[in-house]
Amino acid sequence: MTRKLFVNIPVSNLDASVEFFTGLGFTFNPQFTDENATCMLVGEDAYFMLLVKDYFQSFTPKPMGDAKVNDHALYAITADTREEVDELVDKALASGATSIREPMDQGFMYQRSFLDLDGHHWEVFFMDMSQMPAAES
Structure with a gap:
């Protein structure tokens, strides 16, 4: 399915x-x-x-939270390249988003974050699986 x-x-x-x-x-x-x-x-x-x-x-009987005050979820989306991560997040920031933290670079994965206009937390990342550390046995 x-x-x-x-x-x-x-x-x-x-x-x-x-x-x-x-x-x-x-x-x-x-x-x-x-x-x-x-x-x-x-x-x-x-x-x-x-x-x-x-x-x-x-759609819900529960009270709606305020995303500008509390995180309810982190919305993570991929990009095809590190440059695309920067391009998308830079566009978001120029359009009114708020930066939430410094970029994270783990070698195999590069990630940046922003809060959208309503405070929802977005993570944009590029992952190069060929550079991912081998799993320890």
Whole structure:
């Protein structure tokens, strides 16, 4: 069975979020877009549903947390090169994102992080499996 991944996150301003993520190079499926939500393509079978807060709250009886105060998840996405990591994160920062920490370089993996307009924590990384240390037996 092939599964698709849909991650639902609340946003304060849907139009601003679409503009922000479009600027980072993401595309959206118009079939799943209206005034309450949009479907952002992240990978072949991976999507982020950006939902206005009231609509998001209609899916759960639990109170919605504030991503600017607490981390509920870290959203990690890959890039094809170290340069692409820098390009994507630099675009995010130029578009209003906030840097959360210094880049991490472990030789085989390079990673940078940012908080989006609503405070959601994104990790962008490149991993060169040929440089990964061998597992110890």
